[in-house]
Amino acid sequence: ENYKNASKHIAVLAFPFGTHAAPLLSIIRQLSAAVPGTMFSFLSTEKANSSTFPKDGKLDNVRPFNVWDGLPEGYSFKGNPHEPVEYFIKALPGNFRKAIDALVAETGKRIDCLITDAFYWFGGDIADELNVPWVALWTAGPRALLVHVQTDIIRQHVGINAPEDKALDFLQDFSALRAADLPDGIISGSCDAPIPALLHKMGLALSRATAITANSYEDLDNTVVNMLKSSFKKFLNVGPFNLVSVPPMDDTHGCLDWLNKHEPASVVYISFGSVISPPPQELAVLSEALEESDLPYLWSFRGNPEQQLPRGFLERTSSKGKIVPWAPQLKLLQHPSVGVFVTHGGWNSVLESIIGGVPMIFRPFFGDQRLNTRTVEAVWGFGLGLEGGTFTKDGTIKALKFILSTEEGKRMREKIGVQKELAFKAVQPNGSSIENFKTLVKIVTTTSRA
Ligand code: U2F
Numbered sequence: 001e002n003y004k005n006a007s008k009h010i011a012v013l014a015f016p017f018g019t020h021a022a023p024l025l026s027i028i029r030q031l032s033a034a035v036p037g038t039m040f041s042f043l044s045t046e047k048a049n050s051s052t053f054p055k056d057g058k059l060d061n062v063r064p065f066n067v068w069d070g071l072p073e074g075y076s077f078k079g080n081p082h083e084p085v086e087y088f089i090k091a092l093p094g095n096f097r098k099a100i101d102a103l104v105a106e107t108g109k110r111i112d113c114l115i116t117d118a119f120y121w122f123g124g125d126i127a128d129e130l131n132v133p134w135v136a137l138w139t140a141g142p143r144a145l146l147v148h149v150q151t152d153i154i155r156q157h158v159g160i161n162a163p164e165d166k167a168l169d170f171l172q173d174f175s176a177l178r179a180a181d182l183p184d185g186i187i188s189g190s191c192d193a194p195i196p197a198l199l200h201k202m203g204l205a206l207s208r209a210t211a212i213t214a215n216s217y218e219d220l221d222n223t224v225v226n227m228l229k230s231s232f233k234k235f236l237n238v239g240p241f242n243l244v245s246v247p248p249m250d251d252t253h254g255c256l257d258w259l260n261k262h263e264p265a266s267v268v269y270i271s272f273g274s275v276i277s278p279p280p281q282e283l284a285v286l287s288e289a290l291e292e293s294d295l296p297y298l299w300s301f302r303g304n305p306e307q308q309l310p311r312g313f314l315e316r317t318s319s320k321g322k323i324v325p326w327a328p329q330l331k332l333l334q335h336p337s338v339g340v341f342v343t344h345g346g347w348n349s350v351l352e353s354i355i356g357g358v359p360m361i362f363r364p365f366f367g368d369q370r371l372n373t374r375t376v377e378a379v380w381g382f383g384l385g386l387e388g389g390t391f392t393k394d395g396t397i398k399a400l401k402f403i404l405s406t407e408e409g410k411r412m413r414e415k416i417g418v419q420k421e422l423a424f425k426a427v428q429p430n431g432s433s434i435e436n437f438k439t440l441v442k443i444v445t446t447t448s449r450a
Contacts, residue, residue: 002039002060003039003109004108006038006109008038009109009111010040010041011043011113011115012028012040012042013043013096013116013120013123014042014048015117016045016048016049017048018274019348020119020139021044021049021052022052023137023139023215024117025053026242026247027213027215027238027241028042028062029059030241030244034437035441038445039063040063041103041107044065045067045088046066049066066099067095067096069095070092071087072087075087082195085194086193089198092120092122092198093122093125096122097126111132113444114126114135115136115444116136116137117139118138118202118206118212119198119202121198121201122205124205127210133443134210135210136213137213137215138214140347140367140368141214141216141220141347141368141372142214142216142224143368144347144367144368144372145214146224147186148183148199148202148203149203149206149228150171151199153170153171154168154171154187160187162188163179164178165178165179173221173223173379177371177379181370182371183371184366185197195367206232207231209233210234210443211234211440212228213236213440214236214238214239216240216351217237217422217423218432219425220354221375234443236437236439237432238437238440239426239433240351240352240354240427242351243424243427244433249330251327251331253322256332258298259298262296262337263337264337265336265338265413266296266404268290268339268404269298269299269327269329269332269333269338269340270298270299270301270343271327271329271349272302272363272365273343273344273346273348274346275346277302277303278363282391283309284309285391285396286342286391286396287310287313288393290317291316293400293401295404296320297321297322299322299323299324301324329349330355334357340403341353341359342361343360343361343362344364344365345360345369345370345376346368350372353383353416354420355424357420358413359382359403359409359413360376361386361396361403362377362383362385363390364385373385380419382413382415382419383412383416384402384403386399
């Protein structure tokens with residue numbers, strides 16, 4: 001019914017893994033509020049749609065549509081988080097083309113604009129066929145986007161398998177970064193593997209987009225933002241999304257009450273995002289480090305802590321620590337008691353730590369996480385990588401002490417506080433993200449391909 005009366009129909013192609021579809025849906029909800037009378041069809045896998053949309057499955061002008069997940073008949077997940085991603089990539093772009101045809105047939109409504117996760121290099125082809133604008137959303141940081149756009153240039157300069165400490169100083173504002181900080185598959189690892197190949201194609205295709213939006217703000221990494229502006233038709237930072245429209249978040253495990261009982265800037269918050277869990281040996285030494293430093297900790301733990309943490313650890317630290325299966329992270333990081341965030345360095349986590357003004361300790365795993373680590377540590381100066389890049393007992397204790405009880409640690413807190421203010425400024429009326437959003441609204445309401 002809504003489709004029949006709608007003046008426009010926008011198709012949204014989501015990437016159904018990690019924290020990709022949620023920020024995309026967040027900006028789509030903002031758009032749907034800004035352009036009444038427009039229907040948005042949100043195409044993602046059934047599994048991702050059921051966890052991204054509210055429980056009753058409905059949002060007024062935004063409707064979920066399912067695309068094929070590419071999994072073979074009878075597939076069962078064996079624990080490698082990259083496997084379903086690779087099957088899904090194999091099904092691209094055919095699964096989306098098919099779903100778009102079905103969508104138009106079912107709703108009787110042609111598509112007036114295509115919005116996709118920036119990963120979808122084929123967005124320009126589909127938009128051309130439909131003769132509509134293509135808007136891409138990049139869900140990670142500007143610097144991570146730049147290295148994919150510049151992949152061929154990086155390969156020319158440093159070569160494949162360059163020494164790990166080779167500086168990336170041929171890129172403006174990258175002199176503190178090294179070859180080892182780049183995502184896998186740019187100059188090391190398997191460049192032809194499905195994810196690196198997708199990102200390479202993306203880097204080459206994005207200049208065709210009518211606009212690229214990002215979950216960041218103009219003042220964060222401004223030099224890099226300006227480089228992206230000169231590579232693209234339009235590069236619009238419209239974040240942090242979570243500040244523009246605060247997602248609903250409940251605190252079923254009582255994290256905030258628990259934090260209320262602690263001193264300012266004293267608690268260690270630990271979370272490794274939605275995809276990864278550190279290997280057993282590292283979980284063990286991280287636990288030992290927490291126990292030995294005797295600090296209050298709040299740990300959002302994927303898995304079974306009883307089985308995966310050292311025997312007796314939970315009992316011995318029960319007066320000091322709290323372990324929950326999921327925490328209201330965005331709110332929690334804004335609680336004054338949190339003193340440091342131990343993180344894998346996913347982009348949403350980095351942004352949320354900025355919003356909370358909390359310095360970070362990083363244990364990066366894949367994708368943009370090493371790049372984020374090094375950028376926060378060596379360019380922005382409000383966080384620390386671990387010695388050797390992984391958890392050791394001594395390295396972890398040292399990093400925790402540094403942030404929580406040294407003058408340098410205090411300075412890190414001040415530095416991230418400055419970014420926090422800039423982030424909030426960007427989303428105030430007339431702030432840069434709000435102005436960029438108005439530009440985005442103009443683009444999605446223009447029917448012809450710009
Ligand atoms: C992928 O990121 P992840 O999902 O692994 O990690 P984040 O970008 O840090 O996002 C995690 C989100 O989950 C939330 C948290 C973040 O918004 O607030 N969360 C929560 O609410 N409660 C919890 O207990 C734990 C987490 C990828 F792995 C990264 O490398 C990319 O940077 C990222 C964006 O593209 O996607």
